[in-house]
Amino acid sequence: MDAAACIGCGACVASCKNASAMLFVSAKISQLALLPQGEPEAQKRSEDMVTKMDELGFGNCTNEAECEASCPKGIKIENIARMNREYLSAALKAK
DSSP states (O other), X not given: OGGGGOOOOOHHHHHOTTOBOHHHHHXXXXXXXXXXXXXXXXXXXXXXXXXXXXXXTOBOOOSOOHHHHHOXXXXXXXXXXXXXXXXXXXXXXXX
């Protein structure tokens, strides 16, 4: 539940050379995906949030962990892997 500590400050986006918002978005997806209350909408939530991030023109993760290093709350990039799994699962079930 460390992802719940995210304060949405945007330091992760500012430190990424691709202006990726993946750490922020993944923190929100992880926070809700790990709660039983978040399970019914987990797949739609991940699909919607990633789609919106793409629509807004944020870049993709470069795996350089600059976002993690700049995060004042210590959000880990492992949340991005969880987000990718949630998104892939949603995409596969939609087909």
